[in-house]
Amino acid sequence: MPLISATDLRDRFSAFRLLDARPAPADYAAGHLPGALHADLNRHLSTATEPGHDPARGGRHPLPSAARFAAQLGAWGIGPDTEVVAYDAAGGSNAAARLWWMLRALGHERIFVLDGGLAAALEAGLTPTVEVPAQEPRPPYPATDWRLPLVDAERVEALSLDPSRKLLDVRAAERWRGENETFDPVAGHIPGSVNLPWTDNLGPDGRFKAPEALRAQYQALLGDIPPEQLAVHCGSGVTACHTLLALEMAGLSGAALYVGSWSEWCRGGRPQSGVSA
Structure with missing residues (x-):
């Protein structure tokens, strides 16, 4: 896990x-x-x-x-x-x-x-400190490429029109609907995207839901679309990773990350949906 x-x-x-x-x-x-x-x-x-x-x-x-x-x-x-x-x-x-x-x-x-x-x-009893630990450098990690799936804006535009794929926006529902936007210059969402906020991955205690609950949540969203056909985004590619982690917990790995997310999309003159679009 x-x-x-x-x-x-x-x-x-x-x-x-x-x-x-x-x-x-x-x-x-x-x-x-x-x-x-x-x-x-x-x-x-x-x-x-x-x-x-x-x-x-x-x-x-x-x-x-x-x-x-x-x-x-x-x-x-x-x-x-x-x-x-x-x-x-x-x-x-x-x-x-x-x-x-x-x-x-x-x-x-x-x-x-x-x-x-x-x-x-x-x-749990751990005590914070202000002491900065000494670093013990090693050679660069032995990897030269990102090995998990990524999509760019052009790919997102194509898959948003593909009924065999699904595009998931994990921002707060009011941001997805275009009712509120505090980080980016334009409110709304990518046409064809669906919304399930990343906060739905957590229980009321602020910790992740059980794997079986996450699996039920995301299987309901995916329907008959396999997770490998899902691309996930947010505002700037950060909280999208929270949902990718939840999908991993649910045993539904394979979704792609759109790093640019809404912050890139809304600045590029691309199609937009939402109450203010």
């Missing part, structure tokens, strides 16, 4: 390399789990801080190259034998699940998301 409980983490704490995926460097500096390094969404998990970054080409959080991320993993001391735990403070949605997807996409198997995030770890 791609998840680890806070108690399992606590009981095997020294076995893992921890990565704190909360987006704000200030949050990490104010306190993080002992031994955790900061995986910055904008600097490490995307190229959002690169000069010339244009959300119309790749969205607000475009992927770095696989080679660049492989080098970063080496700088963090992560190799194929390293057990990694990623956590954030939002149920895995921002951006622990993105980190999980990126490691899996390089072929790394030993990557887990902490179920319940930082709050669950504190409830």
